[in-house]
Amino acid sequence: xxxxxxxxxxxxPKLGLTVVLAAFGVLMVLPFVWMLSTSFKIPIDVFxxxxxxxxxxxxxNNYQRVWNGSQPFDLFYYNSVKVTAITVVGTVLxxxxxxYGFSRIRFKGRDAVFFVFLATLMIPDQxxxxxxxxxxxxxxxYDTHFALILPGMFTAFGVFLLRQFYVGIPEDFSEAAxxxxxxxxxxxxxxxxPLSKPALVSLVILxxxxxxxxxxxxxxxxxxxxxxxxxxxxxxFIDESGTDYTLMMAAAVSSxxxxxVLFLACQKWFIEGVVSSGVKG
Amino acid sequence: xxxxxxELYPFSEKMRVSGGGRKxxxxxxxxGCRKGEIxxxxxxxxxxxxxxxxxLPAIAGFGILTIVPIVLSLIISFTxxxxxxxxxxxxxxxxxxxxxxxxxxxxxxxxxxxxLFAAVTVPATIALSLLAAIGLNKGVYLxxxxxxxxxxxxxxxxVAVSIVWGTLYNPSMGPINSFLRGMGVxxxxxxxxxxxxxxxxxxIMTVWANVGYNMIIYLAGLQGIPRDLYEAAKIDxxxxxxxxxRITLPMLSPTTFFVMITSIIHSFQVFIAVFVMTKGGPGSxxxxxxxxxxxxGFDFYKMGYSSAMAWILFLIIFLxxxxxxxxQKKWVHY
Numbered sequence: 001x002x003x004x005x006x007x008x009x010x011x012x013p014k015l016g017l018t019v020v021l022a023a024f025g026v027l028m029v030l031p032f033v034w035m036l037s038t039s040f041k042i043p044i045d046v047f048x049x050x051x052x053x054x055x056x057x058x059x060x061n062n063y064q065r066v067w068n069g070s071q072p073f074d075l076f077y078y079n080s081v082k083v084t085a086i087t088v089v090g091t092v093l094x095x096x097x098x099x100y101g102f103s104r105i106r107f108k109g110r111d112a113v114f115f116v117f118l119a120t121l122m123i124p125d126q127x128x129x130x131x132x133x134x135x136x137x138x139x140x141x142y143d144t145h146f147a148l149i150l151p152g153m154f155t156a157f158g159v160f161l162l163r164q165f166y167v168g169i170p171e172d173f174s175e176a177a178x179x180x181x182x183x184x185x186x187x188x189x190x191x192x193x194p195l196s197k198p199a200l201v202s203l204v205i206l207x208x209x210x211x212x213x214x215x216x217x218x219x220x221x222x223x224x225x226x227x228x229x230x231x232x233x234x235x236x237f238i239d240e241s242g243t244d245y246t247l248m249m250a251a252a253v254s255s256x257x258x259x260x261v262l263f264l265a266c267q268k269w270f271i272e273g274v275v276s277s278g279v280k281g
Numbered sequence: 282x283x284x285x286x287x288e289l290y291p292f293s294e295k296m297r298v299s300g301g302g303r304k305x306x307x308x309x310x311x312x313g314c315r316k317g318e319i320x321x322x323x324x325x326x327x328x329x330x331x332x333x334x335x336x337l338p339a340i341a342g343f344g345i346l347t348i349v350p351i352v353l354s355l356i357i358s359f360t361x362x363x364x365x366x367x368x369x370x371x372x373x374x375x376x377x378x379x380x381x382x383x384x385x386x387x388x389x390x391x392x393x394x395x396x397l398f399a400a401v402t403v404p405a406t407i408a409l410s411l412l413a414a415i416g417l418n419k420g421v422y423l424x425x426x427x428x429x430x431x432x433x434x435x436x437x438x439x440v441a442v443s444i445v446w447g448t449l450y451n452p453s454m455g456p457i458n459s460f461l462r463g464m465g466v467x468x469x470x471x472x473x474x475x476x477x478x479x480x481x482x483x484x485i486m487t488v489w490a491n492v493g494y495n496m497i498i499y500l501a502g503l504q505g506i507p508r509d510l511y512e513a514a515k516i517d518x519x520x521x522x523x524x525x526x527r528i529t530l531p532m533l534s535p536t537t538f539f540v541m542i543t544s545i546i547h548s549f550q551v552f553i554a555v556f557v558m559t560k561g562g563p564g565s566x567x568x569x570x571x572x573x574x575x576x577x578g579f580d581f582y583k584m585g586y587s588s589a590m591a592w593i594l595f596l597i598i599f600l601x602x603x604x605x606x607x608x609q610k611k612w613v614h615y
Contacts, residue, residue, distance in 0.1 A: 010422070018421040024413065025430035028489065032433065034456060035445045047454035049463065094338045101335030107328050113336065120347050124550050124598060126571050126591040130357060130584050131350035134364070154342035184331045213438035215553050220579060231440040235557060238444060245448050252441035263436045267429060270436070274494060275501040 076233030202273030502536030
């Protein structure tokens with residue numbers, strides 16, 4: 001069963017399956033399309049039916065009103081960029097060093113410690129929330145960005161992801177470095193880190209996404225509005241802007257955009273990160 | 282550098298190093314050893330040090346941010362404590378938090394909602410993501426853009442997504458109900474405004490958000506199945522249905538096991554959607570353990586009770602994971 005189209009042979013069963021799955025895919029992105037189109041509407045057109053996927057009356061002002069409105073959206077954005085950037089750099093350093101220790105150096109107690117690390121993956125965040133709140137108060141970092149950066153940096157998942165990759169790097173590479181007199185620090189920096197670029201990129205992207213989207217930590221550990229990151233700022237925005245859906249959608253688009261752009265630009269790494277989090281686990 | 286003296290004891294298989302410090306180290310080294318072996322022993326000691334140095338930052342962070350909190354949380358769960366009263370207000374009440382919660386309507390309803398939520402979203406997510414993965418793996422045109430579309434909800438932040446869905450669900454004017462009315466449904470659901478439909482509404486959104494992630498995992502699993510298995514089955518005269526049930530599903534069972542465990546763990550931790558869309562309402566229809574425990578701790582300042590509920594949540598997750606682990610021998614083929 002084949003169909004000729006523009007000189008190409010298309011198999012009919014394959015085409016049928018494509019149509020079904022593409023329809024499913026379109027259904028999955030419809031909420032995003034609706035969000036985007038509503039962000040360019042005027043309030044009375046929001047719920048017109050049949051749905052106006054492309055607004056009849058375009059309104060370009062919503063984004064301007066979100067960004068220059070009563071809520072310091074630009075400040076929330078700046079906070080998110082700052083916290084996310086520092087956290088991602090910290091995550092890479094902490095996790096890759098730990099992963100090196102757990103995979104390339106043999107020492108007493110290593111496997112036991114690693115097992116404890118893995119076990120903590122099962123503990124729900126809710127268990128540690130109250131004590132962290134108390135500890136942060138005690139350390140004086142409650143209501144500072146450190147209260148978001150620190151929990152973001154120490155992710156057992158990141159250690160696990162990189163360790164899985166490091167284990168796969170042949171021992172010969174470090175042996176060669178050792179013979180040339182390199183210590184562990186140099187082997188890590190000069191050999192293992194450059195070799196593990198794919199895993200690092202995956203970790204950077206996943207960690208960026210999680211920290212950009214993080215909501216519970218800011219909710220519990222921040223009190224001052226000028227420290228809010230985007231997700232918390234967004235709920236704050238909704239609470240105070242009432243029911244102007246066009247503004248809500250413009251704010252939602254603004255908050256999602258950086259991650260979507262990153263995702264579209266690096267989908268391959270995204271997907272590899274997800275796969276290594278799953279299959280090798 | 283201080284001078285060091287190395288003494289070798291003939292016939293006693295020992296070597297003595299002194300002068301490096303106050304302590305005298307004695308290593309057990311074969312008397313007849315070559316130089317290299319002494320080097321290995323010292324290498325091992327420095328490896329232990331280097332190893333701990335590499336994992337030290339992570340261990341310190343985990344110690345302070347995870348291990349200590351777990352211990353503290355357990356202790357706090359046996360107390361009646363309003364955080365605002367300071368440490369003086371801390372009163373140990375034994376197991377009372379754990380025994381009295383069962384007559385708290387909000388706790389019981391939260392637990393019920395959590396169980397319902399898991400019972401619906403986990404199978405639905407697994408079925409949809411498996412179907413999508415199998416379809417994509419069979420070979421379609423435009424594979425990569427379709428995969429992209431299905432995965433997109435997973436990367437978007439749930440706060441924004443909940444706001445969008447909350448508007449889509451608007452009972453009187455929202456696009457979903459407008460569409461349903463257009464299709465001839467005279468009395469469409471009240472979604473977030475109705476105590477019967479609010480939880481299903483959140484479930485639908487959650488499945489939507491998670492299908493992409495699990496589909497990617499399944500796709501990787503499918504690619505790991507050797508082609509010859511299918512060819513052999515074909516030669517033996519097996520049809521597509523038979524090879525699906527006899528080859529695809531069994532070969533995918535480790536993947537399904539992973540997807541199931543992580544989905545269950547995640548489903549019990551649902552929080553943001555509830556917080557943004559319904560605040561647990563109407564009534565207690567969408568309250569869940571994470572949400573109620575958060576409210577108890579940070580709105581009512583009952584830290585002890587909040588921690589006790591968090592531990593119940595953990596115990597449930599642990600128990601389910603443990604049972605799955607035990608049960609896997611029956612259906613997971615490695």
